[in-house]
Amino acid sequence: MRHIVWDWNGTLFHDIDAVVGATNIVFEPYGIAAYDADGFRAVYMRPIWTAYERMLGRPLDDGEWERLDAGFHDHYHRLMLECGLTADAVGALEAWSATGNRQSLLSMWTHDRLGPKVAEFGIDHHFSRIDGLRTDSGAPPAMGGHKAASMAAHIEALGVDPANVLVIGDSVDDAHAAQHVGARAVLYTGGMTSRADLHALGVPVVDTLTDALDHA
Template structure:
């Protein structure tokens, strides 16, 4: 259970609107790189891994050029070597320790929390689905004063991350008894697009995270540069 709180790739947005009679009334938000502006912490944590494996440090553009899921294969490309189970466990510890040490430096994305409040005030609903660890996600969202804006918050309950978001999204929707046709997922990586396709929801992708615009555009979903722009896409959809 989550925390309760007070193949159509390549199609254009216009064709999605025409072929789907229902318009999105519920947003499932991603967290890292979407609502939370954590790119600097992410790159620093990746570079902690690079240091441990004798690899030169990288910048955000280079990380964006190689980021993908599953993360194990992504790190194999980064480190230019095959990784054993022991290596992967070590990387998981190194990354998350470095990231946690910098988490206090991360702020909210442009437009947050105002756009979240406006969406709720308009009589719509929203929830949060993250691949960050659930037991850490909920206190952080609460500390930032956002928890009351979400109908449900779900984070990762596994000990080690890096897998696909698709099955988590399906369970997230089922737990809220949501019709996928009423839902749009807003995220920052192709895994969000893949999850939306698998679950049957819409998707809007942001360039604010760890993937390049060109990579995101291959999904066929709308790609925008900010959360206010994402909400504008949905407002246009609702007005259509």
């Protein structure tokens, strides 16, 4: 492998506490008991609205997804200020840079927030490209959906052969996005998806980001 595409939320950025905390706040009015990290992982899936329907035990009403999503992000953007990089994120990025190979970052978080946050941690120089959700129309980007189309656009913009790409992420969706473009995937257990769901995909599963590099 000569290029790594990293995921952000739940992979390089250890934000599980903010995700679970924000989710608990927006679902509190529904009388749903608060989740811990493992409980959240048991219901998490993408697209996110299907996870919300699983939590509620019913389909979402018209406009309900938009309200829940807006409320979640309001609370997430406050709670994430207490979150930091995954313990070995910097070491893994530096180790791969030292090989002379390239790496990039693709997130389903909004692009206008992603870039400044990555720069804040002082790791932006490791990436040949950083992409989050963005729109050319001025309308809010569609949050919560699948990553496959974004991955295809990211790979095309990089101009790399997908056969030479390793995707490192924390969700089933990361693996599906890699498969969509013909890349390989390694999945990390410290994010938002249960270990059982990760293993069910038949791709390598690791407990540290450093271990993920062994598959590159």
